[in-house]
Amino acid sequence: MTTSIPTLPIATARESFAVLGETVRAHPGAARLAFGWTGLGAAATVAVPLVLGRLVDAVRGGGAYPYGLIVVLAAAVLAGAVCTALALRGNERLGSLIAADLRERVVERTLGLPPALLENVGGGEVSSRVTEDLEDFVAAVPVVAQVLSAGVTVVLSAVGFLALDWRLALAFVVVFPIYGFSLRAYLPRAARLYATERGLAAERGRVMLESLHGRSTVHAYGMAALQTRRLAAASQDNLTVALRAARSYLWFSKSMNAAEAAGLSAVLLTGWWLVRTDVVTVGAVTAAALLFHRLFSPLGELLLSFDDVQRAQASLARTAGVLLVAPPAPGIRAAPGRSVAVAVSGVRHAYGEGPVVLQGIDLDVPAGTSLALVGGSGAGKTTLANLVAGTFPATAGTLTLDGTGIQDLDAGTLRDWVGVVSQETYVFTGTLRDDVTFAAKGPCGDDQIFAALRAVRADTWVKALPSGLDTLVGPGEHPLTAAQIQQLALARLALRDPPVIILDEATAEAGSAGARDLEEAASALIAGRTAIVVAHRLTQARACDAIAVLTDGRIAETGTHDELLARGGHYATLWAAWSR
Numbered sequence: 001m002t003t004s005i006p007t008l009p010i011a012t013a014r015e016s017f018a019v020l021g022e023t024v025r026a027h028p029g030a031a032r033l034a035f036g037w038t039g040l041g042a043a044a045t046v047a048v049p050l051v052l053g054r055l056v057d058a059v060r061g062g063g064a065y066p067y068g069l070i071v072v073l074a075a076a077v078l079a080g081a082v083c084t085a086l087a088l089r090g091n092e093r094l095g096s097l098i099a100a101d102l103r104e105r106v107v108e109r110t111l112g113l114p115p116a117l118l119e120n121v122g123g124g125e126v127s128s129r130v131t132e133d134l135e136d137f138v139a140a141v142p143v144v145a146q147v148l149s150a151g152v153t154v155v156l157s158a159v160g161f162l163a164l165d166w167r168l169a170l171a172f173v174v175v176f177p178i179y180g181f182s183l184r185a186y187l188p189r190a191a192r193l194y195a196t197e198r199g200l201a202a203e204r205g206r207v208m209l210e211s212l213h214g215r216s217t218v219h220a221y222g223m224a225a226l227q228t229r230r231l232a233a234a235s236q237d238n239l240t241v242a243l244r245a246a247r248s249y250l251w252f253s254k255s256m257n258a259a260e261a262a263g264l265s266a267v268l269l270t271g272w273w274l275v276r277t278d279v280v281t282v283g284a285v286t287a288a289a290l291l292f293h294r295l296f297s298p299l300g301e302l303l304l305s306f307d308d309v310q311r312a313q314a315s316l317a318r319t320a321g322v323l324l325v326a327p328p329a330p331g332i333r334a335a336p337g338r339s340v341a342v343a344v345s346g347v348r349h350a351y352g353e354g355p356v357v358l359q360g361i362d363l364d365v366p367a368g369t370s371l372a373l374v375g376g377s378g379a380g381k382t383t384l385a386n387l388v389a390g391t392f393p394a395t396a397g398t399l400t401l402d403g404t405g406i407q408d409l410d411a412g413t414l415r416d417w418v419g420v421v422s423q424e425t426y427v428f429t430g431t432l433r434d435d436v437t438f439a440a441k442g443p444c445g446d447d448q449i450f451a452a453l454r455a456v457r458a459d460t461w462v463k464a465l466p467s468g469l470d471t472l473v474g475p476g477e478h479p480l481t482a483a484q485i486q487q488l489a490l491a492r493l494a495l496r497d498p499p500v501i502i503l504d505e506a507t508a509e510a511g512s513a514g515a516r517d518l519e520e521a522a523s524a525l526i527a528g529r530t531a532i533v534v535a536h537r538l539t540q541a542r543a544c545d546a547i548a549v550l551t552d553g554r555i556a557e558t559g560t561h562d563e564l565l566a567r568g569g570h571y572a573t574l575w576a577a578w579s580r
């Protein structure tokens with residue numbers, strides 16, 4: 001069997017934009033309004049200097065008073081203000097819709113990630129993508145919207161320049177190499193300085209907290225002066241770097257001013273030459289100079305947000321990576337009966353680069369029978385149970401359900417065929433009815449729910465609850481005992497009705513009434529199905545059709561309870577210790 005270890009991808013720039021595009025397209029009305037108002041606002045902003053240029057020419061021409069142009073100018077100014085305000089609102093609305101959609105899609109897909117992937121990449125990585133990365137991107141959405149609208153203004157202004165004269169447009173282009181040079185010099189330096197400043201601020205905070213938390217020690221040993229000196233030194237370091245960062249920013253904004261001055265000079269000088277040679281009018285040059293002057297702010301926004309946009313793109317790439325994992329599909333293969341055979345052949349397993357924890361396991365569990373896995377802590381019982389459940393693939397060997405390799409069953413079929421009650425059972429906040437039925441294949445009536453609860457010996461206590469099935473359970477709600485929680489988990493499986501059941505629960509204390517109830521419940525649930533029971537209590541093993549004893553990742557013995565007792569080996573020793 002080849003082992004393919006699934007990972008959580010990071011989206012490429014193209015894939016990230018595709019995800020963003022899909023999300024925007026999901027809100028065509030809001031997108032049309034936001035982009036429409038942004039475009040109109042930018043067009044009106046660009047129109048104002050162009051009309052002013054015409055006005056200059058009209059006044060210089062000395063003809064009739066240009067009332068028409070003045071009305072157009074006033075209309076452009078007003079339209080610019082109104083459209084820009086509406087664009088701000090539209091962008092804000094679109095931004096919140098995108099953020100909400102993305103959050104929902106990513107969380108939904110995360111909950112459906114294949115267990116093998118979760119096991120491989122670890123919960124920390126997944127949760128950081130759904131929390132920090134997603135929130136970083138969501139927080140950056142308004143900045144990205146602002147940058148996009150600044151970009152539209154810059155593009156339309158370039159069109160305006162071209163409409164005036166291509167030589168004026170060329171003069172305007174002078175600023176870009178200067179901007180490029182300043183950005184290249186500033187961004188890496190700023191990133192370094194800000195990172196150092198954050199580190200030093202954390203150090204200053206640490207010294208301060210240490211002094212406060214340890215104030216009795218500080219007093220007892222007369223360390224106040226020493227701690228004050230330490231704090232002063234940490235503050236001084238922080239201040240030095242903060243000032244360096246501020247100077248670096250000042251240099252950058254000065255270089256932007258220099259670029260603006262150079263650009264304006266280039267436009268004016270080119271304009272002067274073009275007017276002298278009668279190629280363009282004074283009005284056109286005025287329009288070009290004003291157009292360029294109006295560009296300072298959007299260009300500045302574009303440049304200063306460069307860092308934020310890059311960060312937003314990095315966060316989006318990690319968040320969108322979650323969406324690249326195929327969603328869980330419904331099972332395409334119905335189970336051939338109430339139970340299916342499980343076969344394990346030559347299975348070896350190691351977690352990552354770690355030691356081999358299962359070495360050559362061979363086991364057959366005929367359809368409709370139960371097998372108990374018994375062994376000391378760390379023997380490999382849970383690992384083997386997880387391999388059969390398809391939680392992660394085995395390093396080597398074959399595992400089949402009804403003769404088909406587990407890796408060849410689609411994720412939906414595997415989910416439908418194998419039901420697991422693990423050591424970590426969670427009760428979700430809500431009614432007990434919802435908690436029991438959320439994994440069921442279809443809607444369930446109260447009769448069905450009570451039949452499942454009866455099957456796992458939980459009907460009596462559920463009926464006795466103040467609101468029966470409508471009782472609120474979960475953190476902070478009606479308290480349930482560990483055994484009751486396990487019974488609910490078993491009832492979920494009874495409603496789901498999978499042909500293979502894996503039980504790996506270890507909550508009830510041996511000999512307690514809870515343990516007896518649970519064992520009865522488990523026996524009722526697995527009757528007629530194929531079951532693998534990780535037996536934390538040996539009475540669970542005794543109730544199974546066969547027992548496999550694992551030691552150090554190997555099968556030491558297999559047989560029925562009576563056979564193994566008669567053999568007088570590992571199991572007999574364990575049983576003797578257990579029954580004492």
Ligand SMILES: Nc1ncnc2c1ncn2[C@@H]1O[C@H](COP(=O)(O)OP(=O)(O)OP(=O)(O)O)[C@@H](O)[C@H]1O
Nearest residue numbers: 351354357375376377378379380381382383384534
């Ligand atoms: N996720 C994991 N990553 C690395 N090693 C693991 C992981 N899970 C289990 N192991 C190691 O694999 C070996 C077998 O563990 P496993 O949990 O399968 O044993 P077990 O027989 O079920 O033990 P227990 O009864 O204590 O749960 C142990 O050495 C354990 O430390």
